[in-house]
Every structure is written in C-alpha cells, then in structure tokens.
Amino acid sequence: MSPDELERHLRGMGAERYHNLHPFHRMLHGGTATPGQVRAWALNRYYYQAIIPIKDAVILSRIADPEIRRIWRQRIVDHDGEAPGEGGIARWLNLCEQLGLNRDYVVSTEGLLPATRYACDAYVNYVRDNPVLAAIASSLTELFAPDIHKERIAGFLQHYDFANDVTLAYFRKRLDEAPRDVRFGLAWVKENARTVEQQRQVIHALSFKLDMLWAQLDALHQAYVTPGMIPPGAYVPE
Amino acid sequence: MSPDELERHLRGMGAERYHNLHPFHRMLHGGTATPGQVRAWALNRYYYQAIIPIKDAVILSRIADPEIRRIWRQRIVDHDGEAPGEGGIARWLNLCEQLGLNRDYVVSTEGLLPATRYACDAYVNYVRDNPVLAAIASSLTELFAPDIHKERIAGFLQHYDFANDVTLAYFRKRLDEAPRDVRFGLAWVKENARTVEQQRQVIHALSFKLDMLWAQLDALHQAYVTPGMIPPGAYVPE
Numbered sequence: 001m002s003p004d005e006l007e008r009h010l011r012g013m014g015a016e017r018y019h020n021l022h023p024f025h026r027m028l029h030g031g032t033a034t035p036g037q038v039r040a041w042a043l044n045r046y047y048y049q050a051i052i053p054i055k056d057a058v059i060l061s062r063i064a065d066p067e068i069r070r071i072w073r074q075r076i077v078d079h080d081g082e083a084p085g086e087g088g089i090a091r092w093l094n095l096c097e098q099l100g101l102n103r104d105y106v107v108s109t110e111g112l113l114p115a116t117r118y119a120c121d122a123y124v125n126y127v128r129d130n131p132v133l134a135a136i137a138s139s140l141t142e143l144f145a146p147d148i149h150k151e152r153i154a155g156f157l158q159h160y161d162f163a164n165d166v167t168l169a170y171f172r173k174r175l176d177e178a179p180r181d182v183r184f185g186l187a188w189v190k191e192n193a194r195t196v197e198q199q200r201q202v203i204h205a206l207s208f209k210l211d212m213l214w215a216q217l218d219a220l221h222q223a224y225v226t227p228g229m230i231p232p233g234a235y236v237p238e
Numbered sequence: 239m240s241p242d243e244l245e246r247h248l249r250g251m252g253a254e255r256y257h258n259l260h261p262f263h264r265m266l267h268g269g270t271a272t273p274g275q276v277r278a279w280a281l282n283r284y285y286y287q288a289i290i291p292i293k294d295a296v297i298l299s300r301i302a303d304p305e306i307r308r309i310w311r312q313r314i315v316d317h318d319g320e321a322p323g324e325g326g327i328a329r330w331l332n333l334c335e336q337l338g339l340n341r342d343y344v345v346s347t348e349g350l351l352p353a354t355r356y357a358c359d360a361y362v363n364y365v366r367d368n369p370v371l372a373a374i375a376s377s378l379t380e381l382f383a384p385d386i387h388k389e390r391i392a393g394f395l396q397h398y399d400f401a402n403d404v405t406l407a408y409f410r411k412r413l414d415e416a417p418r419d420v421r422f423g424l425a426w427v428k429e430n431a432r433t434v435e436q437q438r439q440v441i442h443a444l445s446f447k448l449d450m451l452w453a454q455l456d457a458l459h460q461a462y463v464t465p466g467m468i469p470p471g472a473y474v475p476e
Binding site: 007050053054056057058060061062064066067069070073076079080081082083084087090114124 | 291292293295296298299302304308311318320322325328362
C-alpha cells in the first residue's frame, strides 16, 4: 500500500469498529443511561485515563530521538497537567465528583471492573512488548476521537442535568489535543510503515486498540446493563 | 536508621566511592589528559547523557501518582529541552563538537566502548526491574554532582584551551538542575524508606549507581590510559 492507501485502510477500520458504535455508547449518548450507569462508566473509564500517561512514558522510554521524544512528551503533559489540579486526569476526576462519586474511591480503583483493568493493562503491555512502530500506531484511534467527543458533548447537553462546563471540560479539551497528536502520529506512521511487514504491524496495532476500547464497553454492558451481573467487589450503583 | 541517619549513610557512601575519586577524573580535572583522552571521555559520556531521559521515562512509567510524575517529568525536559537545540543532550553534543568530534559519529555511538554501553544499559534495566523506591534512590548520586561539576569547570578553565561558555554550558546548567532534583529525590526517599528492607533497597541502589559511574571511568582508563589497549572498533584518537 502507498502511505495514503494505508491511511484510508486505517480510517476504514475505525468506521467499522470504533467504540462509538458500541450499544453502551449509543445508550450513554442517547440519553437512556441511568445515573448509576453513567457513574459506572466514569469510574471505569478513570482507569483508562490513569494509565494513559503510564503508557506514553513507556513509549517515551523506547524512543531514541530527543526530537521525537519532545513531541511525544506533550501527551504526558496534557494528562498530568502543568500544576496540581490541571490536566486530563484532574478533569476526569472533576467529572466523577460531579456525577456523585467519591474522588478517593475512584482513585483507589477499588470498585473497578477487573475486565477494565485487564484491558487497560494489556495496552501498557502492548506498547512495551511490540515494535515502536506498533506502539505509536496504537494511538491512531485519535483519528476517530473528535467525532465521539462532539457526539458525547451534544448528547450530554441534550439529555443530562449533569452536563456543564466542569463535566464537559475533559471532552472539550480533547477536541484541541487529539487532532494535534494524531497529525504527528499519522504522519510518522505513514513515513515509517513502508514494507508489508511494517504495514501489518500498524494494522495490528490499530486493531488491538479498537478491540481494547470495545472490550471496556463490553465489560460495562455485561455488569451494568445485563441485570444481576455486577461481579463481586465491583461498584454497585445505589 | 532514622531518615537523617539514612541520609548521613548515603552521603558517606559518596564521600568514599563517588567517581570524582577515580584516577581518570583526577587526570581530566588536573589538566594532564591529552586531547584524545578528553575526546574519548566526551564521546563515551555522551551515551550516558543519551540514556538519562530513557531511564527517567522508564521511572515515569512506573510512578502511579500524577503529582510525582509531574515533578519527575522535569528531568526529561532538562535533558531533551523545550525546543530543538536546547537541553542537556544538545549541550553535550556542542561540547563534543568543540572538542573536534564529528556530531553524527558521536550520535551513532559507533566508536563507543562496549563497556560504556553495558554500564549505561544496566542502569536502564535497573530502574525497570527493581522497586520504584530503588529506581528513584539510584538518582541520589546527584547529591555529589555539584561538587564534581564545580571542580570540572575550574579544572577545565585552568588547564584547557577548549574551556569556554559553550563547552562549559552543560556543567553550569547542571549546577542549577541537580540540587533541585536531589532536594525532591532525597526528601522522597527519606519519607518512603522506613523499614530495614526499604533502607537496604536505597543503599543498594546508590551502591549500584556509584559502581556504574566508576565502571565507565574504568573502561576509559583501560582503553585510553593503559597503552595499546583500545578495543577493536572503538574510537581511536588521531
């Protein structure tokens, strides 16, 4: 494939398999999620937020070129912030609190679904154990993120009382950050994935990432939509 | 040991075993190193500079608390810089160039002593494979760094024509950075190493780090002071 054909292929994968298509997201964005389901989603998704800078630091530790490291470093800054209370993780915790969750309980990950933990930890392992090309390509779900954030902001504003500047701050900020990140990531991947084997690695990486995002919503659906199926120890909505 | 007793013990280790005591450094700072020996030192020490942000990114990936990550992140910023041409690695490459080394040759690590590579790579492995407490404690040789930098700046200015604002920039900058870094590292280690087992980990970590700095100078001494012992493939001074 030419670099542009590779890009078209990757975009096609997102069109078919990105987690905006998952029934749980349709429910969440469509306004039919209960307060307990929204809380369960925010609490579980917190763990994904929490591992993102870990994952990016693993990638950082595998990049030999200071110029590329400097660009990649910005992702960690975005999530951890420049000062206490700033950054994506802090914004996500504000969302959790406004939804009525106890901040310390969320951070403790005590009520987390084990399947959420496995999926997120698998992502960290993936970027550590696979070629750097695959590690970087796994971030390319950011190609599809702005649409889901826009859909989420609109859906939340239309359907839920909790939608306000604080609870939507994370998603609004990502509308700026994700396109900048993906511009670099996509250009780098197109530049560096020239052989069939390299393009296979890239496709596998995006496939892996789409799977792990989907698996997180499957776990939420199983526990908080299917009646009576919350696993022992996991968060129980009042 | 109380936290202050632990600190005294760590400082005592540096007083006995920090690499400022190594014959190669005495020669370098005392003005009797040949231009070829200074170049060999700068070329090999480049690899140490190059792995520092890698090592720090590995540690970053192992810190769960965004607040601590934010503090640790600054070390990577210091070495990689905020823009092209900035940061500790760029300053070290400027030193190498002014000493008459080809920049691309230095970056390629082609002429590196294998023993330098092993020592530096062992440092990255150490912070990945040992407890986070040990990983952080291994940075505490910064307690002793300002003295060696001052000694080096004074020695270079007194003895060598190549001493100028460009070649000394790395060391002068570290006079600001290292004390700030070690203030945090030392306080964190004293706070978190309370049990005998934890204090053993800290002492082991500092011991490991002192050894690996010393081993780098041993390798330089063996190759570039003992006559006729440059290993095959390593940099040969003209």
